[in-house]
Amino acid sequence: MLNNEAIIQAIKQGDNQNVLRSLYSQVLPEVTRFVRKNGGNSVQAEDVFQEGVVAFIMAVKEGKFKEGNSIIAYIKVVVRNKWYDQFKAKLKEEEAVKNRYEDNQIEEKKMNEDQVKTVQTLLKNLGEQCEKLIRLSVFQGHSYLDIASMIGMASEDVVKSSVYRCRKKMKATVQSTPGLLNRLEF
Amino acid sequence: MSSDFEKYQLIQDHLRGLLSEEQEALFSKMLQEDTEFSELFEEEKAMSSLVKGVVKNEIAQEVKLGFDAEKTRRGRVKKGLIIGGVILIGILATILLFSEEKVSISDIKITSEPLSDDEFKPIDEIVKVKESPVLLNKEMKSKNMDSKVQVENHSIEALVDTLGNVDQSSIKEIADLKDEVVKNETKPESQVAAQKKESKTTPATNENPCENLNAAFDVFTEASCLFGEKGSIEIDASGGKEPLSFKLNKQTKEEGRFEDLSKGKYKVEVRDQNNCLIGKKEIALKSKRCQDVPLAFNPDLEEWTYETEESRVTLKILNRFGKGVFSSEGENPSWNGQNNAGEELKLDDYLFFVYKDGQVIDKGNVTLVRQ
Numbered sequence: 001m002l003n004n005e006a007i008i009q010a011i012k013q014g015d016n017q018n019v020l021r022s023l024y025s026q027v028l029p030e031v032t033r034f035v036r037k038n039g040g041n042s043v044q045a046e047d048v049f050q051e052g053v054v055a056f057i058m059a060v061k062e063g064k065f066k067e068g069n070s071i072i073a074y075i076k077v078v079v080r081n082k083w084y085d086q087f088k089a090k091l092k093e094e095e096a097v098k099n100r101y102e103d104n105q106i107e108e109k110k111m112n113e114d115q116v117k118t119v120q121t122l123l124k125n126l127g128e129q130c131e132k133l134i135r136l137s138v139f140q141g142h143s144y145l146d147i148a149s150m151i152g153m154a155s156e157d158v159v160k161s162s163v164y165r166c167r168k169k170m171k172a173t174v175q176s177t178p179g180l181l182n183r184l185e186f
Numbered sequence: 187m188s189s190d191f192e193k194y195q196l197i198q199d200h201l202r203g204l205l206s207e208e209q210e211a212l213f214s215k216m217l218q219e220d221t222e223f224s225e226l227f228e229e230e231k232a233m234s235s236l237v238k239g240v241v242k243n244e245i246a247q248e249v250k251l252g253f254d255a256e257k258t259r260r261g262r263v264k265k266g267l268i269i270g271g272v273i274l275i276g277i278l279a280t281i282l283l284f285s286e287e288k289v290s291i292s293d294i295k296i297t298s299e300p301l302s303d304d305e306f307k308p309i310d311e312i313v314k315v316k317e318s319p320v321l322l323n324k325e326m327k328s329k330n331m332d333s334k335v336q337v338e339n340h341s342i343e344a345l346v347d348t349l350g351n352v353d354q355s356s357i358k359e360i361a362d363l364k365d366e367v368v369k370n371e372t373k374p375e376s377q378v379a380a381q382k383k384e385s386k387t388t389p390a391t392n393e394n395p396c397e398n399l400n401a402a403f404d405v406f407t408e409a410s411c412l413f414g415e416k417g418s419i420e421i422d423a424s425g426g427k428e429p430l431s432f433k434l435n436k437q438t439k440e441e442g443r444f445e446d447l448s449k450g451k452y453k454v455e456v457r458d459q460n461n462c463l464i465g466k467k468e469i470a471l472k473s474k475r476c477q478d479v480p481l482a483f484n485p486d487l488e489e490w491t492y493e494t495e496e497s498r499v500t501l502k503i504l505n506r507f508g509k510g511v512f513s514s515e516g517e518n519p520s521w522n523g524q525n526n527a528g529e530e531l532k533l534d535d536y537l538f539f540v541y542k543d544g545q546v547i548d549k550g551n552v553t554l555v556r557q
Contacts, residue, residue, distance in 0.1 A: 016245060020252040039487065050253055054246045061241070108238035119240045135241060138234040140202050164194050170233065 004071050011060045012146065023053055027072050031079050038083060052078040058108070063141030122173060130166035137163045193223060197230050396462035401425030403456060403465025409474040410449045417447040417471045419454065426458025433457070449473035475550070479538075482553040485523025485530070490552060492540055493518050500541040503552075506534060523554050 010019050028049050035045035052075040059065040065074060111119075123131045132151060136142045137159075144156040153159050199205050200213050217224045403423045410417030421432050421442035432442045433455040442456070449471050456464040483490040492501050494517070501519035503512040511525045521538075524530055533554045540548040 016248050017252050020249055021256055024253065024256045038484075046253070046257075050246070050249050053249050054242065057245050057249070058238075058242055108235060108242045111236075111239040111243060116240050116243045119236050123237070123240070134237055137198075138237045138241070160195060160198075161191070163198075164191050167194070167230070167233065168190075171229065174233075 005067070007071055008060055008065070008067055011057050012142065013150075016057060019057070020053060023056075023071070023075070027052075027075050030072065030076060034076065034079065035083060040083070048079045048082050049075075051082055052076075061139040061141045063139070065141075122170065125173065126166060126169055129162070130169060133159070133163050133166050134170060137167075190226075193226060194230070197227050201230075201234070395427070395460040399426040399458065399462055399464060401464045403467075405454055405467055405469055407469060407471050409472040410447060411473065411475070415446045415448045417449060417473070418443065418445045419447060419452060419469070419471065420444075421454055421456060421465075423456040423464045426462050426464050427460055428458065430456055430458050430464060447471055475548075479548075479550055480552065482555050483523075484555050486556055489520040489522045491518050491520035492538070492548075494540070494547075496542050496547070498542075499547065502539045502541065504537040504539070505531075506536070508537070511536070 007019050007022060010016070028046070031049045031052065032042055032045040035048060036042070055078045056065065056071065056075050059074070123134060126134070129151070133147065136147045136150065142150075144159045147163075148154070148156055148159045151159070153162065196205075196209075196213065200210070205213060217227060401423070402425055404421070406420045406422065408418045408420075419434060423430055423432070423442060429440055430442075432439050432444075433453075434444045435453055437444070451468065451470050453466075453468050455466045458464055479492060480490060492499070497517060498515065499517075499519060501512075501514045501521065502510055503521055505511050511531060512521055513526065514521060519540075531554060533556055535551050535553050537551050538549065539546055
């Protein structure tokens, strides 16, 4: 069982399995109780729980999750919103929560399987180092200093210039591959 | 702001919220004026969005796999526990079975021991009673007599009960019958019963038509709906000289079924053609809720509806202090947990009343709940 700090650290390190195991025992029972109370079954509860966990991991990566806040509370809020969305119930509380956790930052693109595969290949073709750098740098939750220590680079400046180089490379690949832009609906 | 790298870095810093207010102002100015820069910004955003989309997809996949693995692992642990439990129960059962066998063996030992004379005695006596009542010892005789008289007393009471208002002469006859039974106490039971039957069926020398009615009388009720008139009373009676007349309060009929009754107390009386009483009883007709009404509801998710067959009813909601908080009218009036001014009411128990033409046709209570 990990504590809050350890969970956030594990997510930043990319160790999602331990996080999940911990949340499974701590949060799933509460989510199940909530969903059951509101006319759902345990299968639906498992689905929204997974969505809640993904949203939480993304929030940590984006740096939106404030350390010191309760992880259980965050996931429960996400689950509540997702559940009430299904009922199209408009709660004032829901709006408030949304505003609290969602800023005007870049949202991840909703993609189909084909698009995901295309981008995965694209990233792979950039080389291991570049792929890592780009994957890490798009999330505001990872500071350049974090990235430097994770990748084993000497300084922030090295990370900055490396990321720049890699992104340029990626852009070049996208532009030189005809039809890729359309497929991705850029 | 010459090199691409610097432009790119500015965009990154903007996205990370690292720019000061003045820098932000400059940034938006650049976006408006420099089309190349704004294109670069859009491209960077789109690229980040794509990568994030992929990462999210991967995380979702990972979470799902991990979730399934965790579920299976826990399932296995559970299964293991269950199997362990079953084995444990099996072992316990085996132990118990062996100990049980021991008990039963010792039981057999006890029962196989020869019985004492005392234990045989009652059986002996019973045999004696059956074979020759004369041989009864004094103690047994008196016991036997007592129980018989008691039995007769009971049946006479029962008879009087069923006959209801039997006139004095028949009671006297029954009393005579009782005496006779007491006199014949040494006769075998079957003989007594036969005699009893005989005396019952033999027409009395007395010409009173209300004697020997052979009456049977029973009343069945069906509860009425709350505030409704859906109840019924059915009287099952026979004996006397037909046709019988059935009387419910002041209403008299030739058949024993009365319908469309509301709850309350009723007097039932049945007489035969000669106005002899077959049976008489006072009964209370109960009421029940015929309508299914939800006892609680969550106003965030649903409305509370009173469904009725009536065309137009009024629903009134009162709080626990009896103050009206909401009212609605219609075929199936509903309540959304708010008062008439549209304000949310607090979570509590409320009373509901349903009126039709100013008359209460149903009432009850309902609880407001929120998850």
